[in-house]
Amino acid sequence: xAARALLAAALLTLATGAAAEFRSVAExxxxxxxxxxxxxxxxxxSRGYPVDVVITLEGWMKVRDPSGELAWLPAKAIAExxxxxxxxxxxxxxxxxxxxxxxxxxxxxxVILEFAEPGAPGWIRVRHRDGQAGFVRISQVxxx
Numbered sequence: 001x002a003a004r005a006l007l008a009a010a011l012l013t014l015a016t017g018a019a020a021e022f023r024s025v026a027e028x029x030x031x032x033x034x035x036x037x038x039x040x041x042x043x044x045x046s047r048g049y050p051v052d053v054v055i056t057l058e059g060w061m062k063v064r065d066p067s068g069e070l071a072w073l074p075a076k077a078i079a080e081x082x083x084x085x086x087x088x089x090x091x092x093x094x095x096x097x098x099x100x101x102x103x104x105x106x107x108x109x110x111v112i113l114e115f116a117e118p119g120a121p122g123w124i125r126v127r128h129r130d131g132q133a134g135f136v137r138i139s140q141v142x143x144x
Contacts, residue, residue: 029077035060050143075100082115084143097123
């Protein structure tokens with residue numbers, strides 16, 4: 001029965017062309033290959049890590065990570081808060097959403113930033129955990 005519900009949810013998602021639902025991990029959590037603690041443990045996901053929620057099913061969420069891997073996490077481990085992760089070798093966060101705007105800071109590959117709000121086309125406003133904020137090109141991060 002759970003397999004049928006999962007298949008139905010997957011088909012509905014494909015049929016509706018659902019947009020990405022980016023969120024973040026609220027607390028460290030074990031990722032599984034199935035929506036059950038009896039599933040095979042894949043890896044541990046750290047707090048703040050961005051994920052794309054693909055399907056929600058009975059207290060579990062199937063998520064995609066920045067590498068494209070799919071895994072199941074307990075729904076209680078997923079926060080509404082959005083984060084992004086730097087995928088470029090380095091991302092320059094600027095005062096304004098313009099390539100020639102002054103830089104606020106640079107974030108190295110793998111740094112997690114809080115998603116603050118959409119910016120001009122191709123840009124998002126982000127905040128570093130130390131409080132600095134600015135705009136980064138969406139092509140330099142994942143989760144935006």
